[in-house]
Amino acid sequence: MSIKKGIEVSIAASIAAKLARVEVIAAYPITPQTHIVEHLSELVANGELEAIYINVESEHSAMSACCGASAAGARTFTSTSAQGLELMHEILFIASGMRLPIVMATVNRALSSPLSIWGDHSDIMAARDTGWIMLFCENGQEVVDSIIMAFKIAEHRNVLLPVMVNLDGFSLSHVIEPIEFPSQKDVDSFLPPYKPLYSLHPDRPVTMGAYGMPEIYTEAKYAQEMALINSKDTIIGVMKEFGDKFGRHYKPVETHNTENTDFAFICLGSTNENIATAIDELKSYGKEAGLIKLRLFRPFPKDELLSALKDKKRIAVIERAMPAGAANGPLYNEIASLIYNNRLDITLENYIVGLGGRDVHPEYFIDIFDKKITFKTDKNYTVIGVRE
Amino acid sequence: MRLKGLELYTDHPEAEFVASGHRACQGCAEILALRMALKVFGKDTIMAMATGCMEIISTPLPTTNWEIPWIHVAFENAAAVASGIESAIRILQEKKKIERKDIHVIAVAGDGGTSDIGMQALSGALERGHKFTYICLDNEAYMNTGIQRSSSTPYGAMTTTSPPGKKSIGQSTWKKDMAKIAAAHNIPYVATACPSYPFDLFSKIKKARSVNGPSYIHILSVCPTGWRIPADLAIEYGKLAVRTGVFPLYEVEDSRYKITYSPEPLRPVQDYLKGQGRFRHLKDEDIELIQKRITAQWEELKYLCSLK
Numbered sequence: 154m155s156i157k158k159g160i161e162v163s164i165a166a167s168i169a170a171k172l173a174r175v176e177v178i179a180a181y182p183i184t185p186q187t188h189i190v191e192h193l194s195e196l197v198a199n200g201e202l203e204a205i206y207i208n209v210e211s212e213h214s215a216m217s218a219c220c221g222a223s224a225a226g227a228r229t230f231t232s233t234s235a236q237g238l239e240l241m242h243e244i245l246f247i248a249s250g251m252r253l254p255i256v257m258a259t260v261n262r263a264l265s266s267p268l269s270i271w272g273d274h275s276d277i278m279a280a281r282d283t284g285w286i287m288l289f290c291e292n293g294q295e296v297v298d299s300i301i302m303a304f305k306i307a308e309h310r311n312v313l314l315p316v317m318v319n320l321d322g323f324s325l326s327h328v329i330e331p332i333e334f335p336s337q338k339d340v341d342s343f344l345p346p347y348k349p350l351y352s353l354h355p356d357r358p359v360t361m362g363a364y365g366m367p368e369i370y371t372e373a374k375y376a377q378e379m380a381l382i383n384s385k386d387t388i389i390g391v392m393k394e395f396g397d398k399f400g401r402h403y404k405p406v407e408t409h410n411t412e413n414t415d416f417a418f419i420c421l422g423s424t425n426e427n428i429a430t431a432i433d434e435l436k437s438y439g440k441e442a443g444l445i446k447l448r449l450f451r452p453f454p455k456d457e458l459l460s461a462l463k464d465k466k467r468i469a470v471i472e473r474a475m476p477a478g479a480a481n482g483p484l485y486n487e488i489a490s491l492i493y494n495n496r497l498d499i500t501l502e503n504y505i506v507g508l509g510g511r512d513v514h515p516e517y518f519i520d521i522f523d524k525k526i527t528f529k530t531d532k533n534y535t536v537i538g539v540r541e
Numbered sequence: 542m543r544l545k546g547l548e549l550y551t552d553h554p555e556a557e558f559v560a561s562g563h564r565a566c567q568g569c570a571e572i573l574a575l576r577m578a579l580k581v582f583g584k585d586t587i588m589a590m591a592t593g594c595m596e597i598i599s600t601p602l603p604t605t606n607w608e609i610p611w612i613h614v615a616f617e618n619a620a621a622v623a624s625g626i627e628s629a630i631r632i633l634q635e636k637k638k639i640e641r642k643d644i645h646v647i648a649v650a651g652d653g654g655t656s657d658i659g660m661q662a663l664s665g666a667l668e669r670g671h672k673f674t675y676i677c678l679d680n681e682a683y684m685n686t687g688i689q690r691s692s693s694t695p696y697g698a699m700t701t702t703s704p705p706g707k708k709s710i711g712q713s714t715w716k717k718d719m720a721k722i723a724a725a726h727n728i729p730y731v732a733t734a735c736p737s738y739p740f741d742l743f744s745k746i747k748k749a750r751s752v753n754g755p756s757y758i759h760i761l762s763v764c765p766t767g768w769r770i771p772a773d774l775a776i777e778y779g780k781l782a783v784r785t786g787v788f789p790l791y792e793v794e795d796s797r798y799k800i801t802y803s804p805e806p807l808r809p810v811q812d813y814l815k816g817q818g819r820f821r822h823l824k825d826e827d828i829e830l831i832q833k834r835i836t837a838q839w840e841e842l843k844y845l846c847s848l849k
Contacts, residue, residue, distance in 0.1 A: 203636060205628040207624055207628055207669065210668075213662070214665055214666075217622050217662065220622055221612065221629065224625075229625075229629075354644075358607070358608060360600055361613070362614055363602040
């Protein structure tokens with residue numbers, strides 16, 4: 154029997170990790186991730202979760218300890234934000250290169266400087282090419298479901314890659330939402346105990362983390378890349394199995410109101426809810442705008458995205474990170490490349506919103522639709538609401 | 542002493558956990574130290590190794606020299622990786638997912654991976670009380686990358702980033718005392734060792750393996766390549782380091798210091814420094830300064846050992 158209750162999303166995320174029966178958690182506190190790790194350490198302290206919680210002295214050691222624990226065969230979980238994600242950056246590549254099925258809840262937050270504890274996507278965009286599978290969540294229910302699915306994806310023998318579940322700092326992590334929790338019994342039958350293919354054990358010695366000379370490095374990285382790209386099939390399979398079992402259906406790319414319009418927004422994370430609100434309001438004026446939501450960001454769901462946008466004439470890519478001198482925001486660049494490679498005639502626009510926790514109002518999206526916010530082609534993108 | 546040594550010799554296991562064919566330099570006392578240590582740690586050992594000489598000489602994909610489970614993640618995090626392994630083994634045994642037996646986790650790093658870049662991860666792991674042994678194989682510089690100075694490089698030594706010159710004596714700082722830093726964590730067991738004194742090393746590894754909590758062994762590992770000495774003198778220079786008091790052999794058991802081999806009367810440091818290319822440029826007054834420091838350190842150590 155599943156239970157539905159009003160709960161803070163961070164607490165819900167830690168309950169999801171408990172339902173997944175994580176065995177080792179290594180984490181270092183950072184706002185806005187703290188409520189997740191606080192509740193997990195409470196669950197361990199009370200004996201409600203049979204796991205070891207390692208109070209590491211930094212995020213670098215958090216990810217390092219996760220690598221050790223996962224390599225030794227334990228189901229391993231951690232969580233971080235912003236500076237913490239950057240401090241563990243080096244080890245993120247190693248976790249994926251060593252094919253360790255670690256799951257991390259990344260509570261997206263702006264990067265310093267200036268210091269900001271508030272939400273945006275500058276942290277995850279700086280870590281997007283670390284070889285992890287990356288899911289984005291729009292609401293608390295998705296966070297819970299994604300964490301449970303993440304372990305099943307990560308540990309699948311055809312995948313064996315770490316998975317990041319992204320949730321927006323504060324605007325998602327700290328809100329109270331009605332969330333349905335599956336029963337432990339159902340989660341257990343969906344997600345059986347982790348049986349590693351190889352693990353560090355004296356009865357079966359293995360060497361992990363050997364170095365690659367030029368004659369083998371390319372092949373090693375190519376094999377890893379293929380595993381990441383091919384993981385999409387497993388991800389879709391796990392999402393389907395989850396839907397069949399729990400009645401909540403997910404897809405790598407989800408759409409809202411895209412059928413009768415040639416305009417769509419594309420966005421990641423909880424901002425999608427603000428956009429959906431704007432779309433409903435536009436509808437009340439008789440205007441139709443669509444929304445294409447990327448639930449899966451890595452591997453980049455090219456085919457699914459292409460079928461969602463191919464009939465569109467105008468697309469606004471909404472991002473929560475500065476391009477940092479690039480031609481456009483990182484999400485835009487990948488969508489532009491997809492559109493170019495398929496010779497589609499689509500007008501693409503790029504809008505930057507919600508940096509460092511700046512409020513994102515549904516009116517922005519109404520104004521974008523109505524072209525009241527002008528798209529600055531000379532700058533390639535428009536930063537909404539910036540005081541120049 | 543001889544008899545006691547012989548007993549230990551007959552005691553120590555013949556098993557080898559380092560396969561031959563590794564790529565260490567001729568006369569490398571580091572791989573020797575590790576080979577000796579692994580004999581005592583035995584089969585039921587999991588090793589987390591930092592990037593460095595021992596990693597690079599042993600594991601070009603797809604080959605390995607390790608006959609025990611071994612993992613390398615990065616340079617600065619061997620202690621953190623070991624923390625994760627130790628925790629995983631403990632919980633998997635508690636949950637009866639793996640058989641309950643005495644598996645020991647060790648973390649191995651060089652002096653750079655320990656006293657510089659890995660210090661934070663090491664301090665964290667020692668403070669948290671994981672049951673594991675951390676071994677620092679100290680060859681007194683970043684030898685793997687081409688002999689750059691570390692905080693463990695001794696005063697006056699020439700390295701590629703502490704070259705002597707008109708305005709430089711070479712390494713201008715005194716060697717960081719890592720064993721004392723480890724001891725300051727009040728962990729059950731800390732020791733220094735040197736493969737030139739194998740029985741002393743064996744007995745310390747045995748103790749480190751048996752204590753219930755973190756243990757730290759700092760092993761002086763003579764590096765002929767970096768120290769600019771003939772390869773066949775590695776063992777000799779290890780002995781000289783001990784006999785001059787440059788590298789005293791001692792242990793700290795439950796915060797009590799004890800010298801395990803007393804070389805008194807100490808030989809002059811000149812005997813240790815003179816044949817090494819890395820100290821060739823030192824003048825008499827430099828050596829005098831080093832002698833003063835070494836004598837003072839030895840006296841301090843004796844004082845610490847006198848405390849009850």
